[in-house]
Amino acid sequence: MILPPSFYTGDTLDVARNLLGCRLTHREGRNTTAGRIVETEAYLRQDPAAHSFHGKTRSNSVLFGPPGRAHLFFIYGKHWCLNVVCGEGDHRGAVLLRALEPLEGIPVMQERRGTVEKHLLCSGPGRLTQALAITGEFNGAPLFSGPLRIISPDNMPGSWQEHDGGQEIVQTIRIGISRATDQPYRFYLKGNPNVSRR
DNA sequence: GTACTGATTTTCT
């Protein structure tokens, strides 16, 4: 089932954890690409590392809008990164999708990424957007309707953490930031080869 | 396998 808007109004850290195991799909005619989310990072409202920390600007305005939408930002002159807006009011935050396990449209991903190695297709925030062809045009797009969607795991909702037969979740510090580096807001599925870094 | 470095552009702490 498609994750409903209400899923995203929860606590940002819970959303980051519960997104693990869910499926991100991009449907574009015959080129559907999809992957299972295996790594996320949470960025809270009062978080010096968050892009929203210094207030609303032109590029981050989506972070101040309704939850359940995509926020795309361009970084280091090359890469698009995909945030999921979540929380409500003062608790609003964002979840950065950092890595997927490729599931659908793998040949298309290989072509877009310029490699056939499965573990290099979506193992990083810039890599997964390139593999699924997600760019700035999706900034503000909903994740519960339209071409971009996040689907819950196939079995019972509420059992994300068990759905892989006791799949363990690792919680640790975030990557690639220079502020609030000691906060354990990164989550990934233990042992998954598609995680960007151990 | 890890470690270092350059690329390239958008944004505004």
Place this chain on the structure above:
DNA sequence: GAAAATCAGTACC
């Protein structure tokens, strides 16, 4: 003008 939630290539173990 500097910084940025990154990646790919190269060097070396």
